[in-house]
Amino acid sequence: MPKTLVSREDIRLWTSARAGNPMLMEVPDGSGSRTLLQLTFGQDALNSDGNEGPDHVGGFALVGWDEWFEALEANQLALRVSDDPSGGNEAEFEFVPRD
Secondary structure: OEEEEOOHHHHHHHHHOOOEEEEEEEEEEOOEEEEEEEEEEOHHHHOHHHOOOOOEEOOEEEOOHHHHHHHHHHOOEEEEEEOOOOOOOOOOEEEEEOO
16 A cells, blocks of 8 residues: 655655665756756665765765755655565655646
8 A cells, every 4th residue: 555755754764774875866857957856766775885876876866865855846846655564575666746
């Protein structure tokens, strides 16, 4: 059964529990640009033993939580996650409009 996370604390806790990190990408949109949000998982493993993993993945750049949450709120989005304890992809999520 999915649940929707809106609060910064809930989103950060859910993501951190799965070794996730926030990412953003600016893309052209008409005469301006828009910000795409993403979460990446396993970055901490890439950075273990002093081996710095990439700061960019598929055009997305790692960012701090404050910058990521500003983009989430500016786009009026929430994070829908699976809370199925039976397994599956623990990092399964999607961005949805806030109610």
